[in-house]
Amino acid sequence: MDPNPPEHAHHTLEAIYRSESRRVLATLIRLLGDFDMAEEALHDAIVAAVEQWPRDGVPANPHAWLVSTGRFKAIDRIRRRARFDGTLDDVADQLQIEAFDPARWDERHFDDDRLRLIFTCCHPALPREAQTALTLREICSLTTEEIARAFLTSAPTTAKRIVRAKAKIRDARIPYEVPARVDLPDRLDSVLQVVYVIFTEGYSASSGQSLTRADLSQEAIRLGRLLAGLLPEPEVFGLLALMLLQESRSAARVSAEGDLILLEQQNRLLWDRNLIDEGKALVERALASRRFGPYTLQAAIAALHAEAQTAESTDWSQIVGLYDVLLHAIPSPVIELNRAVAVAMRDHPAAGLALVDAILERGDLRDYYLAHATRADLCRRLGQTEEALKSYQQARSFAHQQPVLRFLERRLREMQNGK
DSSP: OOOSOHHHHHHHHHHHHHHHHHHHHHHHHHHHSOHHHHHHHHHHHHHHHHHHHHHHOOOSSHHHHHHHHHHHHHHHHHHHHTTTOTTHHHHHHHHHHSOOOGGGOOHHHHHHHHHHHHHHHTOTTSOHHHHHHHHHHHTSOOOHHHHHHHTTOOHHHHHHHHHHHHHHHHHTTOOOSOOOTTTHHHHHHHHHHHHHHHHHHHHSOSSBSOSOOHHHHHHHHHHHHHHHHHOOOHHHHHHHHHHHHHHTTGGGSBOTTSOBOOGGGSOGGGSOHHHHHHHHHHHHHHHHHTOOOHHHHHHHHHHHHHHOSSSTTSOHHHHHHHHHHHHHHSOOHHHHHHHHHHHHHHTOHHHHHHHHHHHHHTTTTTTOHHHHHHHHHHHHHTTOHHHHHHHHHHHHHHOOBHHHHHHHHHHHHHHHTTO
16 A cells, blocks of 8 residues: 555545546446446445545555455445345356456556447447447546537437447347457447547537537547557558547637638648647558558548648649549448549539539438538539529528538628629
8 A cells, every 4th residue: 555645545536536437447347247337336436445545545556446346345235235136146146256356457457448348339239329329428438418418419318328228238248348350340340430420520510509529529539549559450540540630620620709711711820730740640550551441541631631731732633532442442422522522623613513413413412511512612613603502502401500500601691792
């Protein structure tokens, strides 16, 4: 035990609780096999630490102490409940038998458990919205109310998703483990999709007063860094690079009044060069592996934007080529739309407009405001005022984000006034 004064014990415990409690929880979930039981055990261990550490000193391995104490507290809880439910005796006996030696527990064990928990929260047997909610709750420690606000659902709905996901994991006996190497690509893709969904909602909120939700984008980047440290796969680096490169522009994307600023009009001096340098290095590392996928390709496109001094000097030919490769890997009308913008910049607005019209004529992206806003901008650049006004009005009908709506209204006023 640490002979330092009680104040040191309080400060140490506060620091561990703020930054490390989810690591302890991940191990308790694996040991106890139940999310709610692990939450109770963590709470009991913290209460015990508040009582004992100021008196006895901080343990040599605080994390292991909390896990060991939480585990024994859980066993005690189960034995008390067994007085009313005899079937719980077997559960308590099994937990008592399973070996756990705090003296042999190091940081790697905690990291391994966090990785196991991420894959468990993102298991394909769970609905995608449940994967996202459970990941934010158990890995990122967001409250149910915060998750509900972020994804425009009610707190009771979010709580039900989390409860059902936990029950599914328990009842289906979904294992707390990292998939075998042969199964890793498919399972990792699910994890990366969830992390990117979280980032996307933070980077460009689906609705509301603000363009961004910095808390969510930062949580996603934190998850990306965690994954990159625990599982150094090329596409993990690719996703982290993509998030860093997109996040690097955050200070330039919104005016002081909260209005949207388009990429070509952003003050590139405000872009975060540290995030750009880190992102570019990760892109190069992923590309060098020759085992990269869609996230790395998107990150490579973002890196080309980050390198350009102006929109006009961007290497649009290379960006179009990367979109061609990306479309082959994951056909998507949204990627087609992005490619059309790049073609318009490389060749001529008319070339881009023809591609956008083809997408809309197929019925794809009919309700996607960005498709209509893109068409409107290309028509505006071509001097097709009536068509531009019509498309801006359609874009406005499908937009839900206040900064976007204000931007579209401003464009409509400018065009109606002949500017």
